Amino acid sequence: MAKKTNSAGPASINIGISDKDRAAIAAGLSKLLADTYTLYLTTHNFHWNVSGPMFNSLHAMFMAQYTELWNAVDPIAERIRSLGHVAPGSYAQFAKLSSLKDAPATPPKALEMVRILVEGHEGVARTARSLFPLVDKASDEPSADLLTQRLTIHEQTAWMLRSLLEE
């Protein structure tokens, strides 16, 4: 007789990754989600609050960046769900999980905003990179692919922002 799954809890998951590895990868991706969401919010904050002679270019640049980050949180959260775990999605959880500091309450000067965002993108890149050994060991190619895409964006954006800080 076929196993009933609707009345006896959730269906078991058998995709060739052990329960332990799925849990560990989901926990790592939850940190990446928290970092990404925190950097999204800081970038949107800076879009609103930037001032000074660079206003036009930074206001537009921050908009492109927060839009990219906003679109990035969904695939990360849905990968966590595909691995059978719950995606975190509250300010309390994100504050606990994120390696990034919250945006400063008082808006910094324009170039200080840029410096904070460079640090943020570098921080998210470190979080993403730290998950590779685990993901590779479990042959979790979809997570590896997602991490590669995120690393490419964060390292490129950090370079572009860093370039603004040069004399």
Ligand SMILES: [Fe+2]
């Ligand atoms: Fe706007």
